[in-house]
Amino acid sequence: MKKYLSIMSLCLITLVAYSQSTQEENLKPKIYFGDEARLAVQILDTYHYRKISLNDSLSAVILKEYIETLDNNKSYFLKSDIAEFQEYSTQLDDLTKEGNVFPAYTIYDRFKQRFDERMDYVYGTLLDYDFDFTIDEYYDTDRSELEYAENTEELNDLWRKILKSQVLSLKLNGKADSSINKTIVTRYDRFKKAISQYNSEDIFELYLNTIAEAYDPHSNYFSPKTSDRFQQNMSLSLEGIGARLQTDNDFTKVVEILPGGPAMKSDLIHPDDRIIGVAQGEDGEMVDVIGWRIDDVVQLIKGPKGTTVRLEIIPAESGVYGASKTISLVRDKIKLEDMQAKAEVVPVTRNGRQYQFGVITLPSFYMDFEAYQKGDVDYNSTTRDVKRLIEELETKNIDGLMIDLRNNGGGSLAEAIDLTGLFIKDGPVVQVKNSSNKIELGEDVDDKVIYDGPLTVMINRFSASASEIFAGAIQDYGRGVVLGETSFGKGTVQSVIDLGRYLNVPEGEKVGQLKLTLQKFYRVTGSSTQHKGVDPDINFPSAFSAEEFGESSRPSALPWDQIKGTKYKPTDQVTQKMLAEVSKEYRDRLQNDRHLKDLISETEELKKSISTTRISLNQEERQREIAEAEKRRTEQSAMEGAKIGKEGIYEVNNIDVDDKYLREGLVVLSDIVSAIG
Incomplete structure (x- = not known):
């Protein structure tokens, strides 16, 4: 099954501080972090609905989730690293209750080491690429069910495929070779910068949030910085294009389209679409945002009311590395009455x-x-x-x-x-x-x-x-x-x-929520x-x-x-007789009604795209897949545009005909009214 972190976890990975210095030595917890973690666990154990205690069993879960938070696609750690970390599988509960959060930093230090090794390999070898796109090989975008790499050679091969897939996607979207090289270098420069800006508070937040989410996915820890930024983003989210975003691996994914906003009114962008580029105005340069922090992407997209932002997106139905398209949206403020x-x-x-x-x-x-x-x-x-x-x-x-x-x-x-x-x-x-x-x-x-x-x-x-x-x-x-x-x-x-109500911390410091x-x-x-x-x-x-x-x-x-x-x-x-009658009408339409058949085809196509995580690195094969998907969408649009005059096909007037679910809902409502008599 495909692995999805919670929205909060995904945001925490990317909402890092703007530190002015790079990490020259290993990060260490602040002196009061242990007391804060101990208090948080006491509250969770005492008041959480689940009435469970942080024990060895939960400790193993926390270890696994923390590792996945740092390396959610098994692209950095080696199998030997994971084996080494297992000493903590039955210790995190006791250590946290003692106010010891050092394991979070020890594991992060190893992640940073592996990250630097990967970047050295990318910059030293892969950026001078000469990929052969005629070879039949594949890249798995979802590695959650795969094993960690045994050695550096396996990781090198994985990263060769990662970069090859990125280059191929840019080629298939019409980018020139010189532009591709510039895009890739810029992408990894920003990626390195983002990781270099992690500070002690960020690591503590990742760790304590992992502990909270082990109790249930809606329990979370907010550092003072994240809490402030969350409130800020909540107020700012009503300005711009009207979409909520989250990080999904290296992509910025649309999570929700806000009612009344430019995104909803345009019907050009939808949930699960991926934003890979942002440009200002009608002729501004398209900035590649793959691998960017979520707050940086949001800042690019936001802007004054009435201005235009262009987005390069990969539609959800195109798959993770499908063909992209560019859309234009005029920024606006979403008024309360629009919601x-x-x-x-x-x-x-x-x-x-x-x-x-x-x-x-x-x-x-x-x-x-x-x-x-x-x-x-x-x-x-x-x-x-x-x-x-x-x-x-x-x-x-x-x-x-x-x-x-x-x-x-x-x-x-x-x-x-x-x-x-x-x-x-x-x-x-x-x-x-x-x-x-x-x-x-x-x-x-x-x-x-x-x-x-x-x-x-x-x-x-x-x-x-x-x-x-x-x-x-x-x-x-x-x-x-x-x-x-x-x-x-x-x-x-x-x-x-607010944990600050129960803790005394050094002057000038704050604790989280x-x-x-x-x-x-x-x-x-x-x-x-x-x-x-x-x-x-x-x-x-x-x-x-x-x-x-x-x-x-x-x-x-x-x-x-x-x-x-x-x-x-x-x-x-609503009687059983009436419901049975309406249900039968619906089942009959599933077999005979063209609108419903089209809807079934569309959902099956989207389901297939969502579930497809093994992609070809052969250029001709990828082009064929993209062309076939586009052909199916074109044929679907042509069928929808055809006039409906056959017996048994219903008509719905004065409604957006693209909203097939609403159309079918109204047909069911007409069956209900008819059944009532």
């Missing part, structure tokens, strides 16, 4: 019958607490906004309503509860269990129902947390039909503790949303497996479990 709930009426013609459907797109579960506390009667909140939108939609005589929660990562728990209350009379919405096994109910106490008509909720793999609470409650109450993909599976609650998991969500049926997520009533084609893109991809994720269900009164609006 709020939005509604539209979509006319649908289905089997000769015309419908008017309301679609409410909900990017997050938000509430303006500051305005609420000030007594502002017009404060923004998810529930207030959706209530207003529903009332507006009903004046237009809608036949059904869809709540679109795709890519909604959650937010306010209170808003998820209140929003559910717009659709049910009253009753429990979620159960929240703490580490002491105490269970609290989150209830809707208002018996008013704002909308009682046909309802669907659309989710995907990236719908999480509060989205899962809402979708699960609508499903459990039989109030609406849930469509789409199985959701992410984040059913836990975290809290941040610890985020740890304290609670867990359960549906009214007693089933947890953790790990398992919410399974739709009707599953749409998906390219994203839970094992690689959901909570299940995290080895330390808390497990799914079940508690006693609470008393609640389901509605009778």
Whole structure:
């Protein structure tokens, strides 16, 4: 299975300090780091939901994860290094509890030694390359299941293939030989500089974060610098192109497209696309950013509102080293109102019958607490906004309503509860269990129902947390039909503790913050949303497996479990008979409907690209693969552009026809309305 570090781990690898001096001697921990680590472990052992202690077993996990954090693709360490580190596999727990964090620095010193050896090899041998691109050989971009190299010769051969693949990718993207050489040299110069800037605090942060994530993937350690920068980035993230990024090996990968931003409005860049170059304006020089630190890439992409940035990207469907393309985006500031709930009426013609459907797109579960506390009667909140939108939609005589929660990562728990209350009379919405096994109910106490008509909720793999609470409650109450993909599976609650409140450190020094998991969500049926997520009533084609893109991809994720269900009164609006009828209609369309067949083909193509990690270093073979993929995309586009006039093919008007999931969701909604009669 492909190895994915958590977003926090990936950021920590790259968010390093701007030190003015290079490392001339081995890094050492600051005098108070041991006390800080000991305190963090005491808090984790005492208060973490999981109620586990740092022991020999967890020590072995931490060692493995720390090594992978430093060398996540087995490109630096030798097998002998790993064997040597095993002396710590049952010692890290005891040493950390004693305030000894020296193993983190010992292992890092060896990594730095191996890194310098690799750079010496690259600069001394490979940059004077004369690669033969007619040979049939391959490079594995994912080495997580492979062994570490036995010796330097094996590592040399691996790095020869790494550089050969990079050069071939540049050649296939039309770069001249002189330009390729300059790009590669610049790339490795920056790579060396980034590693040389690691300081003692950075190593401690990597290590303590690895310890925290061993308890569960949402427990983390933030150094003072990272905490400040994280808050800064959170505020700055609303300016620029509107995309969240993370490091994936040497690439900058798009993680999320923010609602209302230039990226979303353009529809030119999508999650899992890789950014390999950034240029300013319409004619600025394209700067290669492979191997760059994430914050440096972000600084290049950000800029004043109204200015243009050009990005060279490798689309997700092209694979890791597929053909790139250049896109232009005009920077803008994402306004708060662009991130709020939005509604539209979509006319649908289905089997000769015309419908008017309301679609409410909900990017997050938000509430303006500051305005609420000030007594502002017009404060923004998810529930207030959706209530207003529903009332507006009903004046237009809608036949059904869809709540679109795709890519909604959650937010306010209170808003998820209140929003559910717009659709049910009253009753429990979620159960929240703490580490002491105490269970609290989150209830809707208002018996008013704002909308009682046909309802669907659309989710995907990236719908999480509060989205899962809402979708699960609508499903459990039989109030609406849930469509789409199985959701992410984040059913836990975290809290941040400032370690500085409990430690005395030298004047002028600061300590970090610890985020740890304290609670867990359960549906009214007693089933947890953790790990398992919410399974739709009707599953749409998906390219994203839970094992690689959901909570299940995290080895330390808390497990799914079940508690006693609470008393609640389901509605009778979604009956088994109706759901069976609608499901049959959908299964029939899977066999006969061209739109759905196209969607299945696209998801299978994307799934194949994501899973393909063995790439050819033969130029003709790579060109053939790229040409075939482009041919399939061109044929797909041509089929989509053809006029639809055959019996059984539905029409959807006034909607972006590229959004095939929304189109199919509206067709299912029309089947629901028809089944209700």
